[in-house]
Amino acid sequence: xxxxxxxxxxxxxxxxxxxxxxxxxxxxxxxxxxxxxxxxxxxxxxxxxxxxxxxxxxxxxxxxxxxxxxxxxxxxxxxxxxxxxxxxxxxxxxxxxxxxxxxxxxxxxxxxxxxxxxxxxxxxxxxxxxxxxxxxxxxxxxx
Amino acid sequence: xxxxxxxxxxxxxxxxxxxxxxxxxxxxxxxxxxxxxxxxxxxxxxxxxxxxxxxxxxxxxxxxxxxxxxxxxxxxxxxxxxxxxxxxxxxxxxxxxxxxxxxxxxxxxxxxxxxxxxxxxxxxxxxxxxxxxxxxxxxxxxx
DNA sequence: TCATTTTCTGGAATCAATCAAGTTACTGAG
DNA sequence: CTCAGTAACTTGATTGATTCCAGAAAATGA
Ligand SMILES: [Mn+2]
Ligand SMILES: [Mn+2]
Ligand SMILES: [Zn+2]
Ligand SMILES: [Zn+2]
Numbered sequence: 628x629x630x631x632x633x634x635x636x637x638x639x640x641x642x643x644x645x646x647x648x649x650x651x652x653x654x655x656x657x658x659x660x661x662x663x664x665x666x667x668x669x670x671x672x673x674x675x676x677x678x679x680x681x682x683x684x685x686x687x688x689x690x691x692x693x694x695x696x697x698x699x700x701x702x703x704x705x706x707x708x709x710x711x712x713x714x715x716x717x718x719x720x721x722x723x724x725x726x727x728x729x730x731x732x733x734x735x736x737x738x739x740x741x742x743x744x745x746x747x748x749x750x751x752x753x754x755x756x757x758x759x760x761x762x763x764x765x766x767x768x769x770x
Numbered sequence: 771x772x773x774x775x776x777x778x779x780x781x782x783x784x785x786x787x788x789x790x791x792x793x794x795x796x797x798x799x800x801x802x803x804x805x806x807x808x809x810x811x812x813x814x815x816x817x818x819x820x821x822x823x824x825x826x827x828x829x830x831x832x833x834x835x836x837x838x839x840x841x842x843x844x845x846x847x848x849x850x851x852x853x854x855x856x857x858x859x860x861x862x863x864x865x866x867x868x869x870x871x872x873x874x875x876x877x878x879x880x881x882x883x884x885x886x887x888x889x890x891x892x893x894x895x896x897x898x899x900x901x902x903x904x905x906x907x908x909x910x911x912x913x
Numbered sequence: 914t915c916a917t918t919t920t921c922t923g924g925a926a927t928c929a930a931t932c933a934a935g936t937t938a939c940t941g942a943g
Numbered sequence: 944c945t946c947a948g949t950a951a952c953t954t955g956a957t958t959g960a961t962t963c964c965a966g967a968a969a970a971t972g973a
Contacts, residue, residue, distance in 0.1 A: 759893035
């Protein structure tokens with residue numbers, strides 16, 4: 628787990644000012660991958676005390692634009708954020724409880740798949756979401 | 771293009787009551803693949819006259835649940851519907867203008883990809899969205 | 914120190930989508 | 944064909960995540 632000074636360096640390298648809300652958000656997303664904005668707000672407030680929800684929305688947007696965070700929004704879910712960027716990994720989502728797990732990309736580079744017919748598009752990414760049932764929900768259903 | 775009686779048959783085979791809003795929605799989605807709810811509402815109203823937006827939402831949900839329509843929602847887009855179901859095809863989306871095109875699946879069956887590590891999930895579908903720039907936006911940018 | 918960016922406050926607005934209650938109309942049984 | 948039961952539709956309100964606003968205060972970095 629990166630330390631506060633690691634987060635400071637990340638922000639500086641991205642030409643972003645170092646502020647406590649930004650460090651707290653970066654830290655929260657590192658500690659809670661695939662968390663939604665509201666959960667992140669809770670973690671940040673537990674860490675820092677009062678922080679406006681607007682600040683967290685602003686920070687999440689700035690960090691995502693800078694490439695420090697990645698935003699994902701599977702169908703039926705609110706926006707979620709993760710700190711694992713740049714490795715083109717994919718996700719598996721439980722249809723029953725919504726839990727999300729990482730799936731390493733066998734290729735690693737984007738785009739990792741080639742379209743059968745690209746219709747003349749210049750494709751830079753292949754996003755893959757696997758849908759299914761997680762072990763917990765499978766067990767619960769079969770009881 | 772299927773006719774009104776084709777749509778009636780499709781509804782009956784799905785054990786759904788045959789109503790004019792349902793036929794109009796089915797027809798609109800067949801004629802306008804990947805249209806959003808609001809566009810569909812417009813087409814339906816041009817066809818039938820007054821129809822409540824709630825009716826269109828209800829119909830889209832019922833038809834999707836029955837497997838007659840498929841709902842897709844790429845990031846940054848509202849829900850879109852298409853009548854091409856059951857062939858597990860994929861989509862390519864333009865980051866610039868949002869246009870969506872179909873991409874045939876080389877495999878055809880779901881799930882068409884195997885996750886490198888499924889974390890114990892029972893996976894039933896692999897959803898693929900290719901992101902890039904459409905020919906029109908590529909041309910416009912390079913001018 | 915100073916100019917600039919970020920955050921705070923605290924509302925208010927958006928907009929797709931859903932809910933609720935009452936009315937209409939489709940359909941299968943008779 | 945008729946009719947009742949229920950599914951579907953209408954109308955109007957509401958939700959909920961996210962964004963916008965605007966002025967004041969705080970923090971950053973040069
Ligand atoms: Mn992930
Ligand atoms: Mn399609
Ligand atoms: Zn689950
Ligand atoms: Zn385009």
